[in-house]
Amino acid sequence: RKEVEQDPGPFNVPEGATVAFNCTYSNSASQSFFWYRQDCRKEPKLLMSVYSSGNEDGRFTAQLNRASQYISLLIRDSKLSDSATYLCVVPNTGFQKLVFGTGTRLLVSP
Amino acid sequence: SQTIHQWPATLVQPVGSPLSLECTVEGTSNPNLYWYRQAAGRGLQLLFYSVGIGQISSEVPQNLSASRPQDRQFILSSKKLLLSDSGFYLCAWSPLAGGPYTGELFFGEGSRLTVL
Numbered sequence: 001r002k003e004v005e006q007d008p009g010p011f012n013v014p015e016g017a018t019v020a021f022n023c024t025y026s027n028s029a030s031q032s033f034f035w036y037r038q039d040c041r042k043e044p045k046l047l048m049s050v051y052s053s054g055n056e057d058g059r060f061t062a063q064l065n066r067a068s069q070y071i072s073l074l075i076r077d078s079k080l081s082d083s084a085t086y087l088c089v090v091p092n093t094g095f096q097k098l099v100f101g102t103g104t105r106l107l108v109s110p
Numbered sequence: 111s112q113t114i115h116q117w118p119a120t121l122v123q124p125v126g127s128p129l130s131l132e133c134t135v136e137g138t139s140n141p142n143l144y145w146y147r148q149a150a151g152r153g154l155q156l157l158f159y160s161v162g163i164g165q166i167s168s169e170v171p172q173n174l175s176a177s178r179p180q181d182r183q184f185i186l187s188s189k190k191l192l193l194s195d196s197g198f199y200l201c202a203w204s205p206l207a208g209g210p211y212t213g214e215l216f217f218g219e220g221s222r223l224t225v226l
Binding site for chain 2: 049
């Protein structure tokens with residue numbers, strides 16, 4: 001299994017829709033997980049952290065399933081401005097670095 | 111507040127030419143520093159990281175090198191560029207106790223390199 005694996009998408013959804021992305025990881029010892037957002041041709045920025053079973057911030061919910069080793073990001077009431085690539089990030093086995101997934105691209109249309 | 115600057119933003123270089131990308135961080139001390147590369151359609155690949163002056167860890171064997179001459183300065187270099195070196199290079203910093211433990215990684219705006 002790859003350290004971090006994501007469906008590249010793109011996910012095309014209309015405004016107002018609910019969309020969810022999954023990410024699988026291999027480091028079973030990791031206690032923390034992160035979602036970053038990257039706009040086209042820009043640098044990634046931290047969106048959410050997940051330290052236990054989940055985290056919610058407004059329209060965004062991140063959930064963790066340790067048994068199956070995946071995390072998900074749920075976006076409710078999608079906005080045009082949500083269009084971006086969402087990167088799943090997990091510490092490596094030795095916790096020396098963060099490993100980034102290749103990202104899932106989201107396109108929200110009017 | 112902390113800021114990170116990297117330059118140049120864009121460059122086009124011929125194969126075999128040298129490279130120097132520079133990154134500086136302001137407003138913090140003893141940061142962990144990182145160089146990542148993002149090739150077209152691919153994920154972020156960690157190239158180098160540094161936990162202190164003169165301390166460089168290399169992640170991927172390649173024709174690139176990194177140096178940290180000062181606490182808040184990180185430089186990425188190459189003596190001879192290859193076509194495969196093209197990509198989006200991102201410098202990042204994290205607090206000493208951050209990075210893998212908190213997910214806190216703050217990126218510069220990136221340097222887009224095209225090797226022809």
